[in-house]
Amino acid sequence: MTTEPGARDWEAEGIPPPPPAADPRRNPGNGRYMPNPATDARCAWAAARWAIDGWTMQEISDTMGLGSKGNAHRHIQRGLRATREATAATVEQARAAHRTRLEYAVEVVLDILETEHITVSHGRVVKDDQGNTIIDDAPLLAAADRLRALSESLRKLDGLDAPAQVQHSGDVTYQLIGIDPEDLK
Numbered sequence: 001m002t003t004e005p006g007a008r009d010w011e012a013e014g015i016p017p018p019p020p021a022a023d024p025r026r027n028p029g030n031g032r033y034m035p036n037p038a039t040d041a042r043c044a045w046a047a048a049r050w051a052i053d054g055w056t057m058q059e060i061s062d063t064m065g066l067g068s069k070g071n072a073h074r075h076i077q078r079g080l081r082a083t084r085e086a087t088a089a090t091v092e093q094a095r096a097a098h099r100t101r102l103e104y105a106v107e108v109v110l111d112i113l114e115t116e117h118i119t120v121s122h123g124r125v126v127k128d129d130q131g132n133t134i135i136d137d138a139p140l141l142a143a144a145d146r147l148r149a150l151s152e153s154l155r156k157l158d159g160l161d162a163p164a165q166v167q168h169s170g171d172v173t174y175q176l177i178g179i180d181p182e183d184l185k
């Protein structure tokens with residue numbers, strides 16, 4: 001619990017406190033830009049408070065001790081850029097993992113389609129008049145339907161589904177109503 005008047009109780013709000021300020025001695029003095037993980041963490045925190053929690057830039061500036069809303073805006077923009085770049089890499093990893101799961105599911109469905117299923121009713125194998133077992137088509141139909149759904153998911157993942165196109169034919173004409181065209185000259 002904080003003892004300062006006006007201080008936020010981060011645990012009660014369920015929001016992590018802002019990361020500490022960056023070490024100003026990180027610059028090696030050789031004129032090269034050196035990214036600072038502490039600054040990146042602070043920017044990501046500011047972007048999360050703005051985008052997720054709905055904080056104003058003034059609240060972010062006051063909480064982080066930035067001095068102005070402009071500095072808060074710069075921190076938020078930098079945090080959003082870093083989030084987009086990290087998200088693009090994460091999306092590719094998630095897409096590859098999802099593809100692996102879908103391909104495994106397709107293999108399982110193909111195994112089910114290749115297996116012969118006999119009909120069982122009330123715990124007993126169903127036979128015809130000659131004593132031959134009757135083949136059950138229901139698992140095959142269910143597997144075929146599942147294979148169709150999996151192939152749709154793979155097509156969507158690969159972007160093979162063509163987007164819906166809207167076609168417009170005909171001319172668009174504009175007419176001024178209530179104004180004499182001679183008055184416009």
